[in-house]
Amino acid sequence: MAQTMTQKILAAHAGKEEVRAGELILAKLDLVLGNDITTPVAIGEFPKFGRAHVFDRTKIALVPDHFAPNKDIKAATQCAAMRAFAREQGIVHYFEVGHDCGIEHALLPEKGLVTAGDLVIGADSHTCTYGALGAFATGVGSTDMAAGMSAGETWFKVPGAIRVVLTGRPRRWVGGKDVILHLIGLIGVDGARYQSLEFTGPGVAALAMDDRFTIANMAIEAGAKNGIFPVDETCRAYLAAHGAQAPKVFAADPDAGYARTIKIDLGALEPLVAFPHLPSNVRPVRDAAGLPIDQVVIGSCTNGRLGDLRLAAAALRGRTVAPGVRCIVIPATQKIWLAALEEGLLAQFAAAGCVVSPPTCGPCLGGYMGILAAGERCVATTNRNFVGRMGHVESEVYLASPAVAAASAVAGALALPE
Amino acid sequence: MKVSGKAHVYGDNVDTDVIIPARYLNTPDAQELAQHCLEDLDATFASRVARGDILVAGRNFGCGSSREHAPRAIKTCGVSCVIAATFARIFYRNALNIGLPIVECPDAAAAIRAGDAVAVDFDTGVITDETTGRTFRSEPFPPFMQELIAAGGLAAFWRARK
């Protein structure tokens, strides 16, 4: 039977010739991820699975990023619990603040910990980011993380899929964020529920890895189980450059059954923004320009990579942040932070009136370093604009690309980058 | 197994950020989390909810973050069951894994009103609105999930099958 790319990866990990949508399978895991919020709960569950040690200390990644560097005593306690667990279990991929730290979904690909064809679960919903590398990666909860750490395998319901065929080339100032916002606007926040989003078509070649990470990252915002890209030269080059293991390439059968096919002409897209309080409330920035704002956040696992920072810097073009607007720039990893320093981007941001933060999730989830007061509006390159996501329940988050975010910081209002 | 209680009714896309806001995620303690359950959607919920009460919501309940703190807060504050038109995937998985009963039933989700007395029979899948006398039928769980629920969650299930 013809299978999707996702189904082939799942079948390979379940030791089966083929799997069908809806089938329940037990599959082996290549990597299990947790952060400083979800790992403490998983550590509490871990002993209940009846084993003293993790299944493989090289196949677990623990990343303090949400409330780290520790934002308060309780957060410090959670990080300490995770650190102690990592030591006691001899976890190889524990990433300490400052050394080689960063936001988990930017960090793991950068460290070469995920390769094409892998099966990854992470106790964080944006684990789907690694689909950009041709891996099956999906978010789970802490109990699943504990089970995965203990047994090295877990259960999955095989998903059906939506095929997203990309054509054309994006215009200037249009990138991965606009592609995924367009798609979510089209199908809604539960449009891909229980399904894979499989991206394909000639347009894939026109997207840089950073764009693909952004797109796969927000697959969950359409309710998808995973988002996945084919393995092409761009992907292979990225994997090789980051020291990942040799790719195991799975391609969808041409006659694989898809629930639906959606075509997106990248060349027809324009800069988009998602209004509060759902990522599907998408409008062209053109129609919303001039809406006054209080804060801008450029960062997160969605858009905190070097390509994103370069785009933001280009949109700033030597201008300064509007009076009364706070613009917070957060490189997603230590390596990105250093590269941005060496390229002069950090100096440019600081001179423009931005504040540059160390790598952290920080304001993205309303953690710290950029919390909004009642009535405040923020344009953010993050992925969620739910009620209260970045602070007070009466604050508002507008999701957009780094280019739109930077242009808006300069204008003091939602603005196009030209 | 059967549960019954008073219904608390909410709309579509109730996300895990409003179920348990991130500002409270600096502890894994379920008792503490329960005190803030649904705070950003309905600030009075945690103080009004009584043991056995039932949450009723529309489409895509539990969307967003994978934080298991969300079903844990709901379970610990006393809710005996969540009925929704549909559930977001990770929440669905998490609820079963920690032993919080959930039932997908669009008809019940649309008809039940806040304050109604509701009973859910997990063996038959029948939901009864005792206030209006209406009954609704939900899809039973596949056998694998029934085993998982009967075991009381993933850890117990896993230990039993090893």
Ligand code: SF4
């Ligand atoms: S940056 Fe935001 S969305 Fe990404 S992992 Fe951190 S909190 Fe989650």
